[in-house]
Amino acid sequence: MKQVNHTVQSKNLTEPAPINHSASSSGTLLYRVIEGSVTTPQGFQAGGLHCGLKKATRNDIGAIVCDVPAVAAAVYTTNSFQAAPLDVTRASLAEEGLLRAVIVNSGNANACTGKQGEADAYRMRSAFAEQLGVPAHHVAVASTGVIGQLLKMDCVEQGIAELPGNLQSGANGAEQFSQAILTTDLVKKEVCTVVRVNGLDVHIGGSAKGSGMIHPNMATMLGFVTTDAEIDGRALERLLKQVTDATFNMITVDGDTSTNDMLVAMASGAAGNEQLDEQHPDWNAFAAAFQHVCEHLAKSIARDGEGATKLIEVRVTGATSEDDARAIAKTVVGSSLVKSAVFGADANWGRVIAAVGYSGIKVNPETVDIDLGAIAVLRQSTPVLFDEDAALVYLKGDTVVFTIDLHMGDGEATAWGCDLTYDYVRINAAYRT
Incomplete structure (x- = not known):
């Protein structure tokens, strides 16, 4: 961990059984x-x-x-x-x-x-x-x-x-x-x-x-x-x-x-x-x-990532296992190119599909769907025409969600990260001084 002297300020931004986040069977909230x-x-x-x-x-x-x-x-x-x-x-x-x-x-x-x-x-x-x-x-x-x-x-x-x-x-x-x-x-x-x-x-x-x-x-x-x-x-x-x-x-x-x-x-x-x-x-x-x-x-x-302006959430569904879904989600959210595109409000979904492909997890290259928020950009690995202006407006928000459906199984996972900005380099170029 690193220290930078700057002022704290506001920022917009036996194995247990699987955990159930929904309401109980009676409909009452769990917590x-x-x-x-x-x-x-x-x-x-x-x-x-x-x-x-x-x-x-x-x-x-x-x-x-x-x-x-x-x-x-x-x-x-x-x-x-x-x-x-x-x-x-x-x-x-x-x-x-x-x-x-x-x-x-x-x-x-x-x-x-x-x-x-x-x-x-x-x-x-x-x-x-x-x-x-x-x-x-x-x-x-x-x-x-x-x-x-x-x-x-x-x-x-x-x-x-x-x-x-x-x-x-x-x-x-x-x-x-x-x-x-x-x-x-x-x-x-x-x-x-x-x-x-x-x-x-x-x-x-x-x-x-x-x-x-x-x-x-x-x-x-x-x-x-x-x-x-x-x-x-x-x-x-x-x-x-x-x-x-x-x-x-x-x-x-x-x-x-x-x-x-x-x-x-x-x-x-x-x-x-x-x-x-x-x-x-x-x-x-x-x-x-x-x-x-x-x-x-x-x-x-x-x-609150260093220099970050946006939270990125990557949801992967349809994987062959939860482990595979986790590996893909973390690969996409960690991609420097994906992070840079989000910072620049560029709806470049090609960087997302590329990260899925190099994640090390076997996927079917013909069955992948990708959504940017509620905007469909890829269906069955085929590009979908979408409203670029609407995508720009969405990407300028403080939270960006990519949903990736592999259509291969029941595995799913979510990962979180942030955009990559000029300030990240500034902070880390001089944190000791």
Whole structure:
């Protein structure tokens, strides 16, 4: 992950069963989206402050803290060069699968920093644990920022000493935390859902950062999901992996997979429901609400891609399998030529069909349909005359959807990305300076 000093501003922009997003058989909604973030679920506080890792006086260290040991799970980047905080978090979760807190800094990735970087990450863990009076292995660590620079540990330790006094359970705590994890992001990313479990309200909140170096496998970003549900730890881990594959692993900004990033989920159990797992009668509703949180955060990252002006959504249907549909969707949304055409509001569907063809997935070259929004541009691999002016108007909107029907099977998937603009080059040509 990278840091650019600029002002945050608004921007338009056993395996679990398959998750059902529709209403239940009785017609009632499975969950509701409400205003909130990681502090909305019962039992959580958060906060952030400026400790001096960034030149600008923006928050650069933050934390989420649970009142009790929370059932926890995490997924991590697949980059071969993994930053020290990932190893520390793995070690923490390996002890009991429980967390009381996660401590996060921005402005410095603590990646490719050798033995000293590893020692610094463990020092972050132990220092915050000491402040909270909890075992060291109940603290996770995350970092994001410039690669290859040692942390200014005097600044970090001063920030850690001050953080407990900045923790709050309300919206301001979530706001300060969200600001603390941003790097090149222009907007914060947060969301909350509420779902009924055993007749009780269960909340799921999320906060994430990510704008550049986004090509997840796992997700190249930092993401944090909290819930007050009582849930089996192994079921949470399975759900997190399943949902990650359908959300964070389906976004791309620039094709670069980061060294640092991870998604951490924590469950306080404060809602008082009977323990959730895949056999619980309300599991499907909880899983759908959990997936909504992750999908919202993932799409927010894609929409806030460095220099981006548009969100691109690619829907693939009719594939021979879900895996094939995912591979094609990610290939199309990651195409530099497709991204450039969207930026220029050019209805050049030829770039879309070319990306389908080089995706590595076998397709029937005579049965492909492509729609640009509601405008048909290709039917059975044959061009369709369409209104260029209408296409231009559509492409000038802030969301562009390509629908690709392969007519080969039942596999389907959706991927998200953004356009490729002049500003992306400007931001990344000078992010260290």
